[in-house]
Amino acid sequence: MAISEAESVVMEVLWRASPRSAEEILAEVGPAQDWQEGTVKSLLNRLLRKKAVKAEKDGRRYLYTPLLSREKYVSQESKGLLDRLFDGRVAPLVAHFSEQRKLTKKDIAELRKLLKELDDE
DSSP: OOOOHHHHHHHHHHHHHHHHHHHHHHHHHHHTTTTTTHHHHHHHHHHHHSSEEEEEEEEEEEEEESSSHHHHHHHHHHHHHHHHHHTOHHHHHHHHHHHTTTTOHHHHHHHHHHHHHHHHH
């Protein structure tokens, strides 16, 4: 299930706190995204069709809750990135960031710790 960038903005709101109404989602992201209520409702409908969220009737409105976990979404997105850009391999990704000087000393320390833990397994 592919989630678009705009849909991921809505999902982030729901991952932080749910259930939420379309109006609550709009209040949180509308001004920054320059979205109207119709945009949020369209995105929610797309997410419903993709089974990424569920809706429950609450009086005259619906409350939305994520079915797709943030962890699963991040896993799918990172695998897709690796597959598309680095032939599914992590080492070329790290090399790319290293060559672009995007790795901080903290990043390098965390990578060393991770590699040590992998070696110990």
